[in-house]
Amino acid sequence: MQNIHNAIVSANLQDQIKVSTSIDMSLLGNLYPPSAGSFSDRASSYMASVVTFLANNGAPLLANVYPYFSYIGNSQSISLDYVLLRSPGVVVQDGEYGYQNLFDAILDALYSALEKSGGSNVKVVVSESGWPSEGHAAATIDNAATYYQNLINHVNSGTPKRPGQAIQTYLFAMFDENKNGPEETERHFGLFHPDKQPKYQIRFN
Template sequence: MASIFETRKKTSMAAILLLLGLLFVIWVYFDAAARSVGVCYGQIANDLPPRAEVIDLYKANGIERMRIYNPNSETLEALRGSNIELIIGVYNDDAQNLANNAAAANDWVQTNIKAYLPDVKFRYITVGNEIKPNDPMAPYVLPAMQNIRASIASEEIKVSTVIEMSLLGSSFPPSNGSFSDVATSYINPIVAFLATTGAPLFANVYPYFSYISNTKDINLTYALFTSPGVVVRDGNLEYKNLFAASVDALYFALEKVGGADVSVIVSESGWPSAGGVAATVENARTYYSNLISNSKNGTPKRPEYLETYLFAMFDENQKGPEETERNFGLFFPNKQPKYQLTSFA
């Protein structure tokens, strides 16, 4: 007969094993959540579902991260209590006022952020979407970021901006990645700000547009993540897809301007299902599926989870001028899925 001590020992061991099992389950759940892709909620359309239904659609499909392009009050109200993590954008045209007027920045933060805390899970505020160095708003992006951050006064919500990849003057091979001479006076101070504040740089990365601009030199399989072998060798780095090569070119460019510790978040990436060269439902399904799986493993230079946002939740019938711009949706406006994607995590 086992002694009381042995019985208690076995009971304690069983309890410990049960606790470890529960902790493992919890870790797996939160790790999966942390590695899930986000989806951009563009709203340039006149046939989209009510915002509350959109939030329900995100939740029903396990989409735990959202990017919106402006502080739409109806969207923010619908997000209350949803637990969806949010990137919220500042209108490009608002940058000048927010840069020149600290009181305006305080009002913006109070109206669009603090009024919804803690019910809405803000993660990032982006000032400017694809503003080019020679745009009239370019001089105001960084001062607006600084004023917004001062108004937030929180390390939990980071302030950044969104660039397009044309800011790179060189990107091939990826190790040659560098910002163009025109871009450096604009982007260098922003990178310094991000490095100081621990915020990431957001970039819209579209292999589709790179492919259609150079179908002679870029193979479709390289753009769709379906290349059977290595396409580009760059020192000890090997690339099978254009998406990873593009992101790594940006990482190399950041290193060259003092941003080695600045992480990159892909704020948009997608493939159109109609309206142009190689824009088919099958190609788009292939791209989105592979983008989801590849984001978990990062890039050859940074083989770690790469936070990525798919563009976009719905087709947007008022975008343009190209027909492809209206066909990036994962869902039709009637909320039916365009593709059978197995998971967003």
């Protein structure tokens, strides 16, 4: 990251191009409640320098956020409505912040971890989020369509910790990947079938 940044600076492009990296939520040692979010002892040894780099250069951190994996790992304690962003009210109260969906809770746990690492000014870009349509009891066309649509509808609102700040979010993935694995679900994250036919009627406006 530093070498790439130095090359960009030498070309006087540092105001146009930012250097970052992506992480997944396994780097967090604590996710619950969101205010207690922190990087694991193992990850903090190198994330501290990454966060410092991002903060010093005004670059965002890219995060792969998958409530689906949290749900299938603990479905007895997490409701499907909470994960699919359709809970009618607050499910988790964390001090002054009330959470109606797991996506926000995960993201704010990451913001808490960044704050504890000196990166309170570092923005998070969700570089991946999605839901599979086959391969598991929770991986259905209906659940995937619900997740994608509700996520699209929600991201302009921000999170309880960062209200009103639209969350730059990328959906994973464009097409199913028949060579992915080893889990069957890994082959079914596409918004489209391999023949380019859409799986879901998703609206972006």
